[in-house]
Amino acid sequence: MASEPHNTSEALLQVTNVRLDFHTYAGEVKALDGVTFTVREGEVLGLVGESGCGKSVTASAIVGLLPENAHVSEGEILLEGQNLRNISHKEMRDIRAHKVAMVFQDPTTFLNPVLTIGKQLEEVVLLTTPERLAEIAAATKASKDLKGEESAKTTEEKTQASSKLSRFERKKVARALSVDVLNQVRLPDPDRILRQYPHELSGGMRQRCMIAMALARNPILFIADEITTALDVTVQAQILELLRELKHKVLGSTLLITHDLGVVAELCDRVAVMYAGNIVEIAEVNELFANPLHPYTQGLMRAVPIIGRPLAGLEPIQGSVPDLIHPPAGCRFHPRCPFAFEKCKIEKPPLIQRGEGHSVACHLYGEKKP
Amino acid sequence: MMTKRRSSWSAFTAELKFAGHLLTQNKLVLAGTIMAVAVLLLAMLGPIIVSPSAATNIDTSQRLIPPSFQHWFGTDDYGRDLFKVIILSIRLDVSAMLEIVLAGLFIGSLLGAFSGFIGGKLDEGLMRITDIFFSIPSMILALAVAAALGTGINNLILAIVVVQWPGYTRILRGQVLAEKERLYVDALRALKIRRFRIIIWHIIPNTIYPVLVQATLDFGQVILTFAGLSFLGFGVSALVPELGRLITAGELYIFQAPWLIAFPGLTILGISLAFNLMGDGIRDILDPRLRR
Amino acid sequence: MTFITFVLSQVLLDPVSLYMTERTREADIPLLIAHYHLNDPWPIRYVVYLRSLLTGDWGYSRSLSQPVLGALMGRFPATVELAIAAGLWIVALGIPLGIISAVRNNRLPDHVSRLIALIGVSTPVFWLGLLLQLVFFYFFQQWGLPYLPSGGRYDVTLMLQHPVTNITGLLVFDSLVTGNFIMAQDALAHLILPSFALGFVDLGVIMRIMRSSMLEVLRQDYVTLARSKGLPERVVILRHALKNAMIPTVTVGGIAVATLLAGAPLTETVFAWPGMGRLAVAAIGTNDAPLIMGFTLITSLMLVLVNLTVDILYAFLDPRIKY
Numbered sequence: 001m002a003s004e005p006h007n008t009s010e011a012l013l014q015v016t017n018v019r020l021d022f023h024t025y026a027g028e029v030k031a032l033d034g035v036t037f038t039v040r041e042g043e044v045l046g047l048v049g050e051s052g053c054g055k056s057v058t059a060s061a062i063v064g065l066l067p068e069n070a071h072v073s074e075g076e077i078l079l080e081g082q083n084l085r086n087i088s089h090k091e092m093r094d095i096r097a098h099k100v101a102m103v104f105q106d107p108t109t110f111l112n113p114v115l116t117i118g119k120q121l122e123e124v125v126l127l128t129t130p131e132r133l134a135e136i137a138a139a140t141k142a143s144k145d146l147k148g149e150e151s152a153k154t155t156e157e158k159t160q161a162s163s164k165l166s167r168f169e170r171k172k173v174a175r176a177l178s179v180d181v182l183n184q185v186r187l188p189d190p191d192r193i194l195r196q197y198p199h200e201l202s203g204g205m206r207q208r209c210m211i212a213m214a215l216a217r218n219p220i221l222f223i224a225d226e227i228t229t230a231l232d233v234t235v236q237a238q239i240l241e242l243l244r245e246l247k248h249k250v251l252g253s254t255l256l257i258t259h260d261l262g263v264v265a266e267l268c269d270r271v272a273v274m275y276a277g278n279i280v281e282i283a284e285v286n287e288l289f290a291n292p293l294h295p296y297t298q299g300l301m302r303a304v305p306i307i308g309r310p311l312a313g314l315e316p317i318q319g320s321v322p323d324l325i326h327p328p329a330g331c332r333f334h335p336r337c338p339f340a341f342e343k344c345k346i347e348k349p350p351l352i353q354r355g356e357g358h359s360v361a362c363h364l365y366g367e368k369k370p
Numbered sequence: 371m372m373t374k375r376r377s378s379w380s381a382f383t384a385e386l387k388f389a390g391h392l393l394t395q396n397k398l399v400l401a402g403t404i405m406a407v408a409v410l411l412l413a414m415l416g417p418i419i420v421s422p423s424a425a426t427n428i429d430t431s432q433r434l435i436p437p438s439f440q441h442w443f444g445t446d447d448y449g450r451d452l453f454k455v456i457i458l459s460i461r462l463d464v465s466a467m468l469e470i471v472l473a474g475l476f477i478g479s480l481l482g483a484f485s486g487f488i489g490g491k492l493d494e495g496l497m498r499i500t501d502i503f504f505s506i507p508s509m510i511l512a513l514a515v516a517a518a519l520g521t522g523i524n525n526l527i528l529a530i531v532v533v534q535w536p537g538y539t540r541i542l543r544g545q546v547l548a549e550k551e552r553l554y555v556d557a558l559r560a561l562k563i564r565r566f567r568i569i570i571w572h573i574i575p576n577t578i579y580p581v582l583v584q585a586t587l588d589f590g591q592v593i594l595t596f597a598g599l600s601f602l603g604f605g606v607s608a609l610v611p612e613l614g615r616l617i618t619a620g621e622l623y624i625f626q627a628p629w630l631i632a633f634p635g636l637t638i639l640g641i642s643l644a645f646n647l648m649g650d651g652i653r654d655i656l657d658p659r660l661r662r
Numbered sequence: 663m664t665f666i667t668f669v670l671s672q673v674l675l676d677p678v679s680l681y682m683t684e685r686t687r688e689a690d691i692p693l694l695i696a697h698y699h700l701n702d703p704w705p706i707r708y709v710v711y712l713r714s715l716l717t718g719d720w721g722y723s724r725s726l727s728q729p730v731l732g733a734l735m736g737r738f739p740a741t742v743e744l745a746i747a748a749g750l751w752i753v754a755l756g757i758p759l760g761i762i763s764a765v766r767n768n769r770l771p772d773h774v775s776r777l778i779a780l781i782g783v784s785t786p787v788f789w790l791g792l793l794l795q796l797v798f799f800y801f802f803q804q805w806g807l808p809y810l811p812s813g814g815r816y817d818v819t820l821m822l823q824h825p826v827t828n829i830t831g832l833l834v835f836d837s838l839v840t841g842n843f844i845m846a847q848d849a850l851a852h853l854i855l856p857s858f859a860l861g862f863v864d865l866g867v868i869m870r871i872m873r874s875s876m877l878e879v880l881r882q883d884y885v886t887l888a889r890s891k892g893l894p895e896r897v898v899i900l901r902h903a904l905k906n907a908m909i910p911t912v913t914v915g916g917i918a919v920a921t922l923l924a925g926a927p928l929t930e931t932v933f934a935w936p937g938m939g940r941l942a943v944a945a946i947g948t949n950d951a952p953l954i955m956g957f958t959l960i961t962s963l964m965l966v967l968v969n970l971t972v973d974i975l976y977a978f979l980d981p982r983i984k985y
Binding site for chain 3 (some may be wrong): 500506507508509510511513514515517518590591594597598601602603604614617621624625627631632634635638639642643646647650
Binding site (some may be wrong): 057063065093094095096097098101102104109110111112113114123127197199210217255329342 | 799848882883884886887889890893897901906979980981982
């Protein structure tokens with residue numbers, strides 16, 4: 001049983017106690033072991049952890065893109081109150097098209113090599129409902145200025161332009177929107193890029209295109225799965241810069257998955273730390289860096305150089321990531337934890353609140369009334 | 371350690387046993403394997419179960435009888451019991467099939483292995499030659515060669531072997547090229563072992579898998595080619611029981627006595643299918659290994 | 663490829679026979695030998711051979727009393743028509759079946775398709791042809807159903823009544839284009855069975871390669887992305903996956919054409935289709951070696967051409983390839 005600090009903001013995405021297994025030939029991989037966290041409206045939640053701890057799996061579970069051998073055995077995923085586990089395929093598709101947009105790690109393999117960027121981007125735009133497209137078309141005609149989504153909010157236009165647009169007009173609007181969104185991600189010469197193929201662009205540009213594809217949907221939840229990992233450091237910095245800009249202007253709520261604490265420090269409002277399929281700590285970002293409670297988080301802090309802090313030497317965390325087919329009993333971190341005691345080996349610690357907006361799952365902190 | 375083992379063939383046989391074990395697990399493959407074994411048994415025991423005289427037993431009073439209890443497949447226009455004749459002909463077709471593939475395999479592999487290992491002009495020249503062979507569709511080439519060689523079953527077998535060997539050469543050469551870069555080859559050379567020995571005793575057993583897989587797949591195709599060319603008139607002479615030739619004879623009576631072409635054709639299909647199934651299964655099982 | 667025919671014709675047979683006609687007399691033979699340099703060392707003979715090929719002198723067919731090249735070219739359109747029709751069967755059936763098989767992987771449609779493919783690969787072409795004739799011509803007739811003709815390319819009497827103007831030599835195309843619908847229908851009816859028989863074998867091959875490359879593609883990351891965009895599955899398959907999966911299929915397609923050409927002699931014989939294959943087979947009976955050599959040559963030329971086309975097709979499918 002886990003609890004999360006409540007806040008005045010609305011919870012946009014609520015993940016509660018999700019358990020997920022993979023059926024493989026080698027055995028059952030217990031990938032997620034009761035994952036709980038919330039993404040609130042307008043905030044950026046970072047999901048941090050080592051490779052293989054289940055971060056990407058969680059994201060895939062949210063959008064329903066799990067492979068066939070994955071099985072969610074327990075838990076709820078609520079998006080704006082709607083349980084994503086119980087919906088039909090069509091409803092899920094609608095959600096993917098309009099509400100949740102995901103950007104993936106490797107822009108090389110995630111873009112279709114035989115289709116132009118334009119095609120891949122426009123198809124996203126065209127998924128917008130016809131009415132909205134008509135709105136936008138009318139709005140652009142009226143305002144004579146390609147500001148895209150922003151200017152289409154006048155309701156009068158909506159009633160006027162409710163008639164369906166012709167195919168050709170839809171394509172034109174889609175094109176204009178695509179150009180617009182490419183501008184938003186700061187890509188130069190968007191017209192040209194629309195005509196190019198993925199292999200003709202650099203890694204950084206490709207990643208921006210992917211981000212553009214997400215933005216074009218106007219999502220209420222933006223999931224970024226390790227989007228900087230596959231890029232060179234300099235390009236990483238550029239993308240981070242872009243995200244920072246977008247954060248204030250366009251991006252709504254974001255789930256930012258990464259293993260890089262630096263990225264977390266830059267962009268996130270709150271952070272959830274994940275280990276071997278469990279959330280072990282959640283806190284506001286400054287609080288987490290200043291006062292890490294969970295031994296794992298503390299270990300992470302010590303293992304990574306942080307500019308501004310005196311460098312006392314880097315300490316890796318002892319041991320290695322557990323085998324998820326036969327995970328350790330009790331707290332999954334206990335074999336590597338310098339503070340482990342008897343209880344840790346038997347009972348799994350629940351996520352409890354310890355201070356304002358700060359939760360941790362560790363027996364060191366005992367039970368406290370939420 | 372290397373010097374203790376005289377060759378890589380012992381490892382090879384061990385893996386073969388393992389593969390055989392896997393083979394029995396997939397159902398469809400199992401069915402195919404059983405069929406293939408049945409076919410082979412029939413081929414071997416054919417003349418024992420069915421007296422060879424059935425082929426020469428011409429009795430015109432019994433001509434063209436439709437399938438009945440007495441004659442399961444009916445009789446042909448010489449009055450021979452078709453069922454018995456087919457059983458006898460299985461032996462001929464299957465043995466031809468085996469001969470062709472084995473001969474092609476043998477020649478092709480040796481050529482490919484030596485060519486790949488030794489390299490240089492020999493290799494280039496050989497590749498040119500195989501290219502030439504590949505540029506001509508197989509049956510047409512076989513046709514041309516058979517026409518040039520003349521009638522007779524051995525000529526036909528030879529003609530098809532001519533078509534088959536380049537395939538094996540190519541595959542094996544590719545494998546050998548990769549294999550000869552491996553460390554143990556240097557070790558063997560350092561021990562001053564003659565190239566010939568290296569190739570035969572070590573290189574070939576380690577690279578022969580894909581070729582074997584291809585060979586089992588080829589059984590099915592070879593028998594079709596063989597029967598096809600027989601149908602056209604190559605190979606055996608009229609009365610000798612052979613599936614393709616039976617169809618040629620039966621063609622004359624296609625509408626009156628359809629069983630004359632139906633059953634031999636089904637038999638060809640069955641044999642080809644059995645070996646194709648088995649070959650498919652073998653390939654699927656050995657697939658991860660092929661990515662060496 | 664000319665090397666093979668050269669070897670075969672010059673080594674295994676009497677080289678002079680390639681160029682002898684019925685009217686050649688004993689005395690003329692030395693002239694022929696001189697003209698084609700048949701007594702000269704091999705390299706020269708090869709060059710002369712090549713030269714004569716290029717100038718259209720492919721030898722003389724005694725059984726037909728015609729120069730080889732002329733005889734072959736006369737039958738060329740028929741074989742091409744057959745091959746194209748067979749190719750259409752393969753594309754129309756094989757590719758969709760392959761896609762369905764991959765999408766419904768390991769479920770019923772997949773197993774059925776694979777079985778069809780397997781049977782296709784194991785079936786003797788000539789037997790299938792005969793079987794088709796049996797069923798669609800004979801039995802259908804017996805059962806009072808509209809039946810398909812059992813052989814030949816067109817009905818001769820009908821042709822005399824409605825002659826087809828020769829544009830490409832492809833009967834169905836020509837008659838359609840000239841509005842000669844009676845002949846078009848007739849030609850089409852004659853084309854159905856043989857082309858299906860010819861194509862059936864390769865159907866399986868193409869279906870299987872389509873299936874496996876489709877399976878491969880569907881596992882790719884960009885397909886996941888497409889799905890994450892909320893695109894309907896059909897769009898994902900047709901727009902994103904298909905183009906990528908076609909690439910290896912087209913390669914195999916090129917090889918499949920080889921099989922088509924290879925099967926042509928058999929099919930043409932069974933269906934009395936007046937193409938080159940049948941000519942070659944007949945030539946075997948009359949020991950007309952020059953004709954057989956010519957046939958071999960032309961088919962390998964066709965194969966090379968097809969492979970070239972496949973390479974060009976690649977450039978269209980895969981934007982990463984530049985020429």
